[in-house]
Amino acid sequence: MASPRLETYCCPNQDAATQLVMNFQPEVFCGVCIGSSSINLLLTVLQLLPKKGQSPRKMPKASSSSTILLLISICDILGSLGMIFRSSVWLGFPGFIANISVVNGTSVWPSVFCVGSAMWIQLLYSAGFWWLFCYAVDSYLVVRRSAGLSTIVLYHMMTWGLAVMLCVEGITLLYYPSLSR
Template sequence: MASPRLETFCCPNRDAATEFVVSFQPQLFAALGLGSAALSLLFAVLQMLPKRKGYRRLGLYPLPRPASSSRILFIISLCDVLGCAGIIVRSSVWLGLPDVVDRVSSANGTDVWPEVFCVGSAMWIQLFFSASFWWTFCYAVDVFLVVKTSAGIR
């Protein structure tokens, strides 16, 4: 997700630079994408698991509402899980059906499903990683306000 341009690998309007990257070791690219997304998915799921609360589990005290920062972190992790799932599906299809990217062309209008899959998966991935970025921004603002308030600054 370093560049939105990477998502256009399977779109029909390729330029020469994109065509070079697509044709240069596509299995390696898909395998690296699959491996890194699986690792990121694992850590995002670990982030979402409930945390231990110690004596509060005994039921002696009511559980407080989670802080806004906890909810924001959960949403960030959920966006990361959904974005990584999109990369895993796309990379798996690219590894399992290596000709799916080759069947996408603006000249061949008969087979639209590879193009629909590529554009749909690109939109899915871009949506959830963009949402993760903006929720991270909201988390930073929330932390700034909490620190500012706890320091006594208005």
């Protein structure tokens, strides 16, 4: 889901491989995206609910690990919502997506939607990946007894910085020098 390759799925700069995917049952692809993202969204929200015997007021003081797990869940929820929204637009408004054409020089809004939704999904799933990496590092440091809340700032800088850097790099490579080329 975070692959820059699939960003060309509904964008004007399609190549032969992307066109093959476009012509091969896009309704099924979008339906699978909506279904899997909905299940992911439901299970992530269930994971965030308080456990039996644990009231929200009596939760222990937040540690860096619990903060990281919350941020992973937030990235996952927002990424799933992006997948559901993008696939719903593709299924609900096929004319909107079909109007994307380099040859016809159509409206810029379908391309903006396509690039924006692709960036949203890639950024959030990339950030989720880096938060998982930080969780692994934090778990290792906790075992070694040298982690604490002070490392969370470093994790924020590393996670969001790397996610934004990779997203910008992927978008730049795909759409430079122009969105319509």
